[in-house]
Amino acid sequence: MQLRYSFxxxxxxxxxxxxxxxxxxxxxxxxxxxxxREDARKSRSALPQRRRAVEEVDHRGEADGGTVLAG
Structure with missing residues (x-):
């Protein structure tokens, strides 16, 4: 039975x-x-494992300060 919803x-x-x-x-x-990933592939090195905080990512300064994302 296939169900599909549209909303x-x-x-x-x-x-x-x-x-x-x-x-x-x-x-x-x-x-x-x-x-x-593209930079690592070009330089044939491992991917960086650095973690970036949201305030570094959001260039407008509108992020909440405590959240950390894997980057």
């Missing part, structure tokens, strides 16, 4: 802002990881 979300202004911040931060972290 749409209509976030209000505050939710749109929160989504934009969260997705923007995730995009920056993803692109940093891709760049690190």
């Amino acid at each position: 749409r979300l209509y976030p209000d202004t505050g939710q749109q802002t929160a989504l934009a911040k969260a997705l923007g931060c995730a995009r920056v972290v993803f692109h940093d990881a891709v760049r690190a």
Whole structure:
């Protein structure tokens, strides 16, 4: 039996802002990881294992300070 649901979300202004911040931060972290992988591949070295705090990633200074992401 196959089930499929179709739905749409209509976030209000505050939710749109929160989504934009969260997705923007995730995009920056993803692109940093891709760049690190490409640099490591070019130099034929191991991938860096450095961990970056959210305030380093969010260049607008809007991140909360305590969260740490694997980078």
